[in-house]
Amino acid sequence: MINAGIIGSTGYAGSELARLLLNHPQVNVVSLCSKSYAGKMYKNVYPNMSVTDLICEADDMEALADKCDVIFLALPHGEASKRVTEDILKKCKIIDLGADFRLQDLDVYESWYCEHYSKDILKEAIYGLCEINRDKIKGRRIVGNPGCYTTCSILSLYPLVKEDIIDENTIIVDAKSGVSGAGRGLSLGNLYCEVNESVKAYKIASHRHTPEIEEQLSYACGRSVAISFTPHLIPMNRGILATCYASLKKDVDYDGLRAIYEKYYGKEYFIRILDKGVFPETRWVKNSNYFDVGFTVDKRTNRVVVIGAIDNLFKGAAGQAVQNMNILFGFDEKEGIGYIPPFPV
Amino acid sequence: MINAGIIGSTGYAGSELARLLLNHPQVNVVSLCSKSYAGKMYKNVYPNMSVTDLICEADDMEALADKCDVIFLALPHGEASKRVTEDILKKCKIIDLGADFRLQDLDVYESWYCEHYSKDILKEAIYGLCEINRDKIKGRRIVGNPGCYTTCSILSLYPLVKEDIIDENTIIVDAKSGVSGAGRGLSLGNLYCEVNESVKAYKIASHRHTPEIEEQLSYACGRSVAISFTPHLIPMNRGILATCYASLKKDVDYDGLRAIYEKYYGKEYFIRILDKGVFPETRWVKNSNYFDVGFTVDKRTNRVVVIGAIDNLFKGAAGQAVQNMNILFGFDEKEGIGYIPPFPV
């Protein structure tokens, strides 16, 4: 049993994490921090969590580090880089669900986000995309947990980029997300009547997950990658579907593509390579840590179309954070996140 | 470990049951029967269930009884009463999710449903509403698993009727259900565009769950009860909310009502009596075995308003079936169904 705390536990990602940790057989949740709800019973904020009697606390990260083996951060960008210190890292491990420890390229971070306050610590952080970086995650003190769109996009394209099958300058990712990705903050655009019965793109050619996808794909091919990335808002609670397009550089058919995906993902518990002619639907991954992927070759245009799906709050945030924790502490990687998801969702 | 089989495993209730049993640490699922999908991989019918390699089988109940400790039936009414025999009951226990073994009053059954083919076996069946009949369930060979609307309605009203606080002839239950309650069959009325953005009542004054509620409430008060019951279809996947009205026979305030609910439900893990002024919302019970209940006294009209909520496929069907199995086999009653449900749902 390890002790865990969450800072930022009352947003959607934070509460999903609280739920998974409260259900986890190896974890004792010692603290659920929340600036907005400090002093309130956690179960009164989230009545589904009636099993816990924890009270939301204002966070004192130093004190928390003394009693925790791991602290999860679910904070707005710029916050984590201010708070994580060498002192804290000496006491406990950090898994940051925000953006501050994902991008290794500091200039890129600062041009898309804001000033970074922990440049030295950034260097030792590892990008916690478990299926790609598993071995590098082991033993680290700090993990930058990947974003939701990025998890889905990178996992969809990684094998093709790694094997140099596609022209990386032709990559287009058209992604669709449920509304929980926008968080629990009050904004007109997230009201029921504004979202329901509509679909829209947003942050066209300017979404911050773009450089995160690009950096990881660049590592994979060893060259700089620039992609087009367009997120869309879908009237549903959870789920991301990424429809990815790229021009083929080599003559490859479905079986060839499949062999490539099998090579990288064939033994991954949480990755399901779908049968030929079958493509992901977010309903089948909702409330799970699965990443589903399907693909086809479009001979007419010499493009490959790859479609990936995840639950944005689970594999795209809290579930992967737990997966990272499992790796860091040597637990079975499926522990606490490996159950069969419900349907209808 | 016990062996379990499901007949009718590819409807919504049957598949929810398959999921719960596949996740259950004490259960080995030996057979998933389905007339419609016989020969097909179960995980191709329900891709969320990718962990199982079971193939849908045409059912042979005799053969199944030989290898199972318990068989679950999820069949159209009239089917179970034709199939359950003394022979089968000698070999294994039966938990029937259909209506055939719920009503003890044969005339009532036959006037609302159809001819009953197992009259003798009916006599030994127990109505599997766990929180009310727990002690009577133990040791039985056959359990009639309650309906979804009935579970929610009876649990909402039982303490008041039992304590003779309300005039049982004034009971009105106005219930709202998600669409999964209508099953997975093809019908115009269940198409997305016909259900979405609309609400309707159906089977007004004629829904078959009416006599089931009435029979159980009659047992509670020792008098014959006739209620008004109106089900409504709500554009959501899962959940039932029952809004119950009755005239008070005694002068009682909120605290008095609360004491009554605490008396019957205070120690029940799966029943949450909400705080004063708080009322159930289906989102907090979705994907769980919880029954949430809230109530108030309306002094102006001398009525009590009780509101109950469940997940229709979980506590209203498959979850309660597993709860019954846990009782029958002496497992912890929460085993396999006690985890914290997700939110947003």
Next chain:
Amino acid sequence: MINAGIIGSTGYAGSELARLLLNHPQVNVVSLCSKSYAGKMYKNVYPNMSVTDLICEADDMEALADKCDVIFLALPHGEASKRVTEDILKKCKIIDLGADFRLQDLDVYESWYCEHYSKDILKEAIYGLCEINRDKIKGRRIVGNPGCYTTCSILSLYPLVKEDIIDENTIIVDAKSGVSGAGRGLSLGNLYCEVNESVKAYKIASHRHTPEIEEQLSYACGRSVAISFTPHLIPMNRGILATCYASLKKDVDYDGLRAIYEKYYGKEYFIRILDKGVFPETRWVKNSNYFDVGFTVDKRTNRVVVIGAIDNLFKGAAGQAVQNMNILFGFDEKEGIGYIPPFPV
């Protein structure tokens, strides 16, 4: 052609009204007032209204009265009673979509709402439920436009109460509304992920539409009426369904009930009495001024069940306001609101 202005034009009811008036062949919209959006192009607040180049204005009711034949108010309660003056009424007609001029009983108003600031003017106001009060509306200077729940509930029950067929002390109205009824203000409870996939009751035994229904039904039967009224929030944009229960005082069958409804509503364009065995669904009235009603006698309990449906923003607010305007100014009552609504909705 008449000139019309709206104060409070950027809420959901106000914008629906703006839309109907902009479409109305007899109306020239001279001013769209909005405190929140003053100075902004109306079509930038509501891009569906691209045909108008009006700019939202801070309201100056005196000035507006000089250029308008009618002013519509869509304001929080307590605001209208502060603003409407004898001076203004000398210049133009007022149709108030809020609660301030609906209840004639001042004590009831002040106990459910707040202090009333126009007690004299209240006396001359007429409750604008067109099908009931048409003749009394003609010639008035000020109309209290009915609430959404109240329109649906009163129209459902009026003929039965008027004909003294039901025991008015047994009336229960269980109502279900789409989310637009909650308005466009920012609140956690109205976020997409909080509303979607859930149903709840709210303001149980305490909703302010209760006394409004009671007052009108009391006029109908000549006795004081107290009802149980429970509103519910449904995951859809628009629509109200009211399921009404009452004990029968006289021996009446379906045909008897139908004759009563035909007597009062048989010639009403906007009221559709559904065929025997057919009940309202909100999808068939959405985006229209229709009120649909169906009913049945439940012999087992000697109760009548009446179900009514409207679009809460249309017949329940803006559409009825236009209907009242049409009556006040002698236009065809269907003008601007009589077109066939779309489906799927």
Next chain:
Amino acid sequence: MINAGIIGSTGYAGSELARLLLNHPQVNVVSLCSKSYAGKMYKNVYPNMSVTDLICEADDMEALADKCDVIFLALPHGEASKRVTEDILKKCKIIDLGADFRLQDLDVYESWYCEHYSKDILKEAIYGLCEINRDKIKGRRIVGNPGCYTTCSILSLYPLVKEDIIDENTIIVDAKSGVSGAGRGLSLGNLYCEVNESVKAYKIASHRHTPEIEEQLSYACGRSVAISFTPHLIPMNRGILATCYASLKKDVDYDGLRAIYEKYYGKEYFIRILDKGVFPETRWVKNSNYFDVGFTVDKRTNRVVVIGAIDNLFKGAAGQAVQNMNILFGFDEKEGIGYIPPFPV
């Protein structure tokens, strides 16, 4: 006043057409044909259409042609080409909402659909994309009304292709549609619980609207065009959003693009070119004949991203069919389809 009939009037597109024609001031609807519902009151199939007493008829196209000035066909592909004859065209005009008279390239039609039975008539058919082909539509006897995805995709890209600004071989259209696009037929995939809370792509690299888009874009640039087109199913009733990507051949900025769109669409009533930084959302076009378009230049990738939105049943089917009728008969092009759409939708 002209007389109009619809064959296939009880599907979603057919009923939307019936609604628009019944509302149209210049049209007398003489016949609503429906194989499935022959003999049934139309308003019992679609209760929103309570104003009409027409009864669904089995179609007799010859007889219908004798009494109609225009016949609309909303039939499965292959049906229209069997039924339209020279004889019929001598008597009345035909607007076909199906695919049979859209593609001029017979080989393409037959390879994507089936045998074509009216090859001669096909030659005189005009592709009824009003804003592009207005002048060619006038005087025709037969119009092939464009598909929903195609209307949205072609209108999004036409100005850029026509002006030779983009490399037509890099075009990717990622489209999202509401469920009504799938029609009213019974299929498991269209059940509420299967669609709700999920998003998926379908017919990847194989949807029949692909060659229709390609043919029209080829006309625009004078070269053969092959695109990637991926349709997605979104949990909403109506609406299509097309997100289009292409590489720029010339150095052009936002203002340059805008000038091009203004050149082609600046005077079009039903096309709204959105302001810089504003992009379409389907809610603002739902229940209207509008096509909204927004665009941006992505300097990083040298691509243009164009986003278009329509209501699939309105501008994408029935509304455009009425627009074509208005052109054919010399009515105001907005007649019957120019009103302001509602919101929330």
